[in-house]
Amino acid sequence: MTITIKDVAKKANVSIATVSLVLHNHKRISPATKKKVMRAVDELNYHPSRIARGLVMQQTHNIGFLLTNDHFLRTEPFYTHIFLGSEFEARDHNYYVLLNTIPNKFNECDYLPRFILEKNVDGVIIAGKVPSEIITCMEVYKVPIVFIDYYPVAGEYSAVLIDNVQGGEKATEHLIEYGHRQIGFLGGDMIHPSIRDRLQGYKNALEKFKIPFSSKNIVTGESATNRKCGYHAAELLLQSSKNITAIFACNDAMALGAMQYIKKTGKKIPSDISIIGFDDVLEDLSSDPPLSSIRVPKVDMGIEGVRLLMEYISSNKPKKVLISVDLVSRDSVLKINGKY
Amino acid sequence: MTITIKDVAKKANVSIATVSLVLHNHKRISPATKKKVMRAVDELNYHPSRIARGLVMQQTHNIGFLLTNDHFLRTEPFYTHIFLGSEFEARDHNYYVLLNTIPNKFNECDYLPRFILEKNVDGVIIAGKVPSEIITCMEVYKVPIVFIDYYPVAGEYSAVLIDNVQGGEKATEHLIEYGHRQIGFLGGDMIHPSIRDRLQGYKNALEKFKIPFSSKNIVTGESATNRKCGYHAAELLLQSSKNITAIFACNDAMALGAMQYIKKTGKKIPSDISIIGFDDVLEDLSSDPPLSSIRVPKVDMGIEGVRLLMEYISSNKPKKVLISVDLVSRDSVLKINGKY
DNA sequence: CTGAAAGCGCTAACAT
DNA sequence: ATGTTAGCGCTTTCAG
Numbered sequence A, B: 001m002t003i004t005i006k007d008v009a010k011k012a013n014v015s016i017a018t019v020s021l022v023l024h025n026h027k028r029i030s031p032a033t034k035k036k037v038m039r040a041v042d043e044l045n046y047h048p049s050r051i052a053r054g055l056v057m058q059q060t061h062n063i064g065f066l067l068t069n070d071h072f073l074r075t076e077p078f079y080t081h082i083f084l085g086s087e088f089e090a091r092d093h094n095y096y097v098l099l100n101t102i103p104n105k106f107n108e109c110d111y112l113p114r115f116i117l118e119k120n121v122d123g124v125i126i127a128g129k130v131p132s133e134i135i136t137c138m139e140v141y142k143v144p145i146v147f148i149d150y151y152p153v154a155g156e157y158s159a160v161l162i163d164n165v166q167g168g169e170k171a172t173e174h175l176i177e178y179g180h181r182q183i184g185f186l187g188g189d190m191i192h193p194s195i196r197d198r199l200q201g202y203k204n205a206l207e208k209f210k211i212p213f214s215s216k217n218i219v220t221g222e223s224a225t226n227r228k229c230g231y232h233a234a235e236l237l238l239q240s241s242k243n244i245t246a247i248f249a250c251n252d253a254m255a256l257g258a259m260q261y262i263k264k265t266g267k268k269i270p271s272d273i274s275i276i277g278f279d280d281v282l283e284d285l286s287s288d289p290p291l292s293s294i295r296v297p298k299v300d301m302g303i304e305g306v307r308l309l310m311e312y313i314s315s316n317k318p319k320k321v322l323i324s325v326d327l328v329s330r331d332s333v334l335k336i337n338g339k340y
Numbered sequence C: 001c002t003g004a005a006a007g008c009g010c011t012a013a014c015a016t
Numbered sequence D: 001a002t003g004t005t006a007g008c009g010c011t012t013t014c015a016g
Helices: A005-012 A016-023 A031-044 A050-057 A069-073 A078-092 A132-139 A164-177 A193-208 A227-240 A252-264 A298-315 B005-012 B016-023 B031-044 B050-057 B069-073 B078-092 B132-139 B164-177 B193-208 B227-240 B252-264 B298-315
Strands: A062-068 A096-102 A123-127 A145-148 A158-162 A183-186 A246-249 A274-276 A293-295 A320-323 A326-328 B062-068 B096-102 B123-127 B145-148 B158-162 B183-186 B246-249 B274-276 B293-295 B320-323 B326-328
Touching (some): A005 A016, A016 A031, A062 A078, A078 A123, A078 A298, A123 A298, A164 A193, A164 A293, A164 A326, A227 A252, A298 A320, B062 B078, B078 B096, B078 B123, B123 B298, B158 B298, B164 B183, B164 B193, B164 B274, B183 B227, B298 B320
Parallel strands (some): A062 A096, A123 A145, A145 A158, A183 A246, B158 B320, B246 B274
8 A cells, every 4th residue: 555645744744744744845934744744754755646736736746858760760869868868867857758650751730749749748859850740749738848969950958969070070180180081981861960070071172181072082872871871882982993092980870880791891990991980880890990980969958958957947048069089999990191 | 728528427427327338338318318428438538547546446457576676677678578478468458567677686575576565567577587585575565476587486376487398308409419429518697496407408308319418518606697607607618628619608608708708719610619598588689709698588478477476366366387498599609410 | 934726638437 | 316525645835
């Protein structure tokens, strides 16, 4: 039999109102009764029911975490890590996070996550690109939203975004500083703002070092950014541009695919071709050679997302945070001359 | 302004009780009013508040998912995938899953997950090994529990367990069938029942093929089963047993570490030494060469866990499910002769 | 400083 | 067949 506020009240010889007041540290309460009540609470090991509290307070202490099926199913633990970060931070705020995936294509408002329809969350985090229709539908419910790693075309929201331009620059500059001049770029899904920004970073770096940009060195026709696309893109690139010495792949998955192709042609990495990825999704998982990459602090992004959500819930003011990224130099990039 | 059952009742010109009955498909309700109510529900886009329903029904439609910090933080997506499976299946049952990590060491009852103390879950899934103290503490709350990939020393619970003995046999038999006779075993944390079972499988296979067991071929002194331990264990093994041609590592992490050591000594995999892991945690992530392993259906285990929990909640009968595993043959094992 | 009482949104006896 | 009503466990005015 579960113990309630009544049991505590009875045991402490006070009303349930008093118990509630004590629990909320209400000022006008005598130290004596406070002590009395706390004793009863301890002895009974009482914890208020979250459900009951939620009903009267009109708040759930849950936050929703939204992801498309595609992102949920990715083998690289990118969004998983963001989720984990959210989970961490949420706990510190006494919140739980409810995960929910949505289809990649979205039509009817009815398919909104149950936790929104059933008013089971105080706010939601949307991670990664989602169909714009769902955002429109959610507007109706006036639920606080923060975006992580995506920003919708319209509207004003809280968001934590990766500095993709900076990351693209860092990756490319690293290759340049290691003596490379003929640098390929492997892209895909160029509608995605992140990928576009990474390409922009690539161009910026080239320009900074006065290296002429050649459209023959970039391949951007792939539909997605997975390993298979990387394999295919590398094939295209290396067959048309024979003098490439280094490649910047727009993410690690593509880099991995590219490495596979390169090895298959009998070339060695990095002695024949250097390569750098983006996301640092492999961490200590092995690739051979270990892949240099741009590290994205995924867990931190999740943490920051929850913070922004808490802030928004109390202040109602949206706020954007730009996350900077770091180069992680491993063994997939070769220094080809002493310059720099 | 959020819309409630009252709004529906008013709009449909009935009492709230009728609305509730309609929503629950109660028999004695005239088709006419049913239609009337449903119209109102649709037009208002009404969804019952989960919180309110939970309060009166004394059930939350949440399930808790418990993991130690260590397991939560592992880079290999093992428990993550189990969690994902649970999430999938939970949704089908109209449940949400609340994730909560616990410290690896456990003392006081007070540190029990909030969702238990605050009665915010109808049952919990415990994945992986957890300190026995926490189980004792939870007993008090009489919360339905199902274990995944672990079974406590005492008590009678629902559980979904891997057939580790079978897996160990399959791995070892594979090596034997590929002609290997001097086969090393890399273990660690031998208190863990899973690891012991895998070793047992190894011994069974040896015996089945009348290959003498030599304690010099197994190293079980490592404290954990991560990459570093694998590296170290391989070092120990290969320095003492020079004629080893194949290794069965008790999990993929250790196998990876071992591969790293082997490569460092200049030996080639699989031509000099074959190796097989367990868990198949790498999936399509690259190791070089791709690691043969024993595939554990992680997502399915999560699904099965939720099913068992649902079953237990309604029947109150614990039930154990043994999950069988499969060999995944990739390129890390060499056939060294035609002998079977 | 403390207690009585209303009510959060819903379900399920019990009436009608 | 439908409506009335009493709670579920809690918070929070409002009286005393």
